[in-house]
Amino acid sequence: MTTAIDVRSVHRSFGRTPVLHDLSFQVPEHSILGLLGRNGAGKTTIMSIIAGQDRPTSGEVLVGGHTPFEHAPTLNTIRYIRDSQRYPDDYHLRHVLRIGPVFAPHWNAELADALVDGFALPARVQVKKYSRGQLSALGIVLGLASRTPITLLDEPYLGLDVGARRVFYDALLRDYAEHPRTVVLSTHLVQESESLFDRVVILDGGRVVASGDRDEVVGGLVQLSGTTGAVGELIAGFDVLRTDKVGGLCSALVRTDNDLAAAAHRLGVQVSGASLQDLVASYGPGSRTTEEVAARPARSPPPGCT
């Protein structure tokens, strides 16, 4: 398996504010990676660095074996569409469709036209007057029709309605199947888009807190709910990722390979599967890094269920 993007111990600070801390992960060639995390987790910053639009304070990022910053052959293989993508002031749709192919030798005009129709993008309106959803749609057209080996999409469907998001999912999967490439997609719509991902990287506070194959990352996650005492007794000794307590009731997200069914039944605790979204939502203030989890697997007793 060839590595398309190799992020090695990347730190990034803006002034005195550290944003990324010792970030390391790899993205295999021809895979779709979900880059997940809460606002301010560092998703946009690491995507900028991968795209050569920013430099790490220390560490390095290799794309196709090269540092992308100011390396023209590498930059030509990357298309990074920001959530706040900017266009020249006087641009119309036709300008984007005209200049896109100039910088993308594999540009597919049919795909671009199909997406423009699917999103119903207006041709006569200046791009700077587009709505939030129309700007996102235009970014998707530019990102997908370019067919660059590396495609980075930062919150590509901000403001898109359900139908337009379906157009994006269908186009991405169909075109990816016909023309495999490496796609990194950051999103907060985890539940809706998790089926797209081969792999995920979850960031929290500028650190990687989970990464790997999507099924591995969500494997063993269990949501438990019941009375505070029962849940607290059941999860003692497990890796507890999150607890929520309301009155005398408690729910907990735990990672375990054990079969809890019998014990849960005995204690009257309800057991249900947990999703990638549950995992992403479990991170935030007070969460732990993978290193901390490795050093101290169990977080017991859980703060909310005792």
Next chain:
Amino acid sequence: MTFAVPLYITGVVAVISILIMVLFLRAGQTPGSADWIQGARSNGGMVWSLCGFLGYMGAQSVATTFPFALTLGATRRHFVLGTVFWWATTAGYLAAIFTALCALELATGHWFADLYIFDVYLLGSGSLWRIALIVFGGTLSIFSLGGVFAASWVRFRNRGPMALGAGLVLLILVALIITVPSFGRIVDAFQGWWLMVAAAAVIACSSVGTWGFLRGSSVR
């Protein structure tokens, strides 16, 4: 916008200039007289009206185009080279238009009515090679100044243009303080080519400054 708007502005200023001259005519001035020519050639409206738009074009050619160029995979070095080339192309286009219109004005005896639109002091007083050089050098200077201010904004946000502007004002004040005792002699010795040297210096410094600001900028 790049090619059409300057022509639109030029057309509007030409119409306004003609109306002002008609006003003077109605006030009793004599077309073709020495006073008439002196007054008409002092009209700098054509130059000043274009400066604002050209400055905006120079700034937007960096401020909004830079993030888009990087999205398309351009390097910073190629972006700056391409942008300077584009400034020069547009400046050449405007110089050609103004020179052609000035030639037409001269050939028609100032539009058959002693109307001075392009044959003015600030544009070389009817000299075709001067108007070509002035428009080209002036346009390129304004583009590059707009570009370097925009690049400082890309690099340092609001602090960039503020610091750059303050620095330039300080530089000009210090230069004036040093030269003001000899101002009379400098004015007497003034040569037109000094302006072209100054324009070349402005263009070179601004272009290098644009590169300097952008080479370390991150897009946000």
